[in-house]
Amino acid sequence: GDSVTQMEGPVTLSEEAFLTINCTYTATGYPSLFWYVQYPGEGLQLLLKATKADDKGSNKGFEATYRKETTSFHLEKGSVQVSDSAVYFCALRGTGANNLFFGTGTRLTVIP
Amino acid sequence: EPEVTQTPSHQVTQMGQEVILRCVPISNHLYFYWYRQILGQKVEFLVSFYNNEISEKSEIFDDQFSVERPDGSNFTLKIRSTKLEDSAMYFCASSALRGGSTGELFFGEGSRLTVL
Secondary structure (H helix, E strand, C coil): CCEEEECCCCEEEECCCCEEECEEEECCCCCEEEEEEECCCCCEEEEEEECCCCCEEEECCEEEECECCCCECCEEECCCCHHHCEEEEEEEECCCCCCCEECCCEEEEEEC | CCCCEEECCEEEECCCCCEEEEEECCCCCCEEEEEEECCCCCEEEEEEEECCEEEEECCCCCCCEEEECCCCCCEEEEECCCCHHHCEEEEEEEECCCCCCCCCCEECCCEEEEEC
């Protein structure tokens, strides 16, 4: 069945460091891929998405490229800020499906 | 900005008790969902709801669970007889389109359920 495997956390980085959070997936067909973020005290929010192979989703300086050959959708940011501290969830929606499959979430803490 | 709100934020209950978790979805949304996350595990889909009926459910959503939209604004998840393994964070979500055809489900902050 469809599933997502996400890099275990927590991740602690200094401000302005480079961030990568790995995400790989298993799915049949052509899934859509997402990154959600949960800031402290808030709900999950869509951060970015990609709906087909080689698409790059981007938002707030974060990027992720849909790589079908490696079944990956790694999240990257060139220079993290303290305000990026949150839990990041990789998610997948299968072809024609209604619901999302999520990873376990990766907690990021950015220290000044 | 419209948001999904959930109550309570945290509930502690004894095993065997009934629990109702409440959600107010975004007002013009038509599709409603419950997900849960047991500590340290993945966020798991429980159920989706459209047009006053369940449209899809996972194998987790067994007979002890039920959902309803009693008054056109609230969307509730009832757990009839709680078990220890029901302890989790429960997330409500809503979308304007099926599956959020743009992918965007709007989530609440979650309700943490602790079963003792």
